[in-house]
Amino acid sequence: MPAFTVRSLDKIYPGAPPVRALSNISFSVEEGEFIVLLGPSGCGKSTLLEILAGLQQPSGGSVLFRDRPIIGPGGELGVVFQDASLYPWRTVAANVGLGLELRGVDKVQARRLVEEQLSLVGLDGFGGKFPHQISGGMKQRAGIARALVNDPDVILMDEPFGAVDYVTRNKLQEDLIRIWQQRRKTIVFVTHDVGEAVFLADRIVLLSPRPGRIAEIVTLDLLRPRRRGDIELLQREARIYEALRALEPTATVA
């Protein structure tokens, strides 16, 4: 049974005029897969991710999580946004442990789980800091730890590394792959960065400009760990750039 089954999905934001964000999207996400949603700005990637998270309702079609309708984030679904959105008045550890606190997990156990997650994302010793005392990359790590601490099977990530510098971004990508492999999670990851998509994905769902339609689903049957600069990786990247360029002249504007 797939983790997600998306069938003939449409999304129209009401308004004058209404905005058709997604049109006739169908694909599935297998358990344990790393799926990247890739496409130009405004093609509906975030909308699609939010629908998978249960934060938005589709206008048509259906989305199932393990054959059931999606209820919302929490439990089996963890979400990480571009802006780590940490509470500034809580320490890093208190931010990461928020979900445990809300669930009433025993304090000693919660502290142990938070420390474990901080260590997994490379934030050992930073639990006592406040968000303004740590770097952008560290905030993203804390955001990932906050999602992981609840041990969700699936992590939905919306351009989580979009706001950090190139070197930090590369490191975060490598660490995410390590965590994904160690913890056997299913990940759906939004980006508009082709290099990032090719480095991370098992499959890339390539969306056309708005309204987002599936242009192509690219399978990346490349060995892991992948090495940046590897010729095969670069060739795949070049092919995807070509596919994106080919989409532009026929773009439909709703």
Ligand SMILES: Nc1ncnc2c1ncn2[C@@H]1O[C@H](COP(=O)(O)OP(=O)(O)OP(=O)(O)O)[C@@H](O)[C@H]1O
């Ligand atoms: N709440 C909303 N109301 C009306 N239109 C919206 C709303 N949210 C998004 N849109 C529109 O829907 C389209 C898709 O937006 P979305 O944010 O999903 O795209 P995206 O591919 O994630 O873009 P980006 O890469 O720039 O973040 C855009 O044209 C956007 O302006």
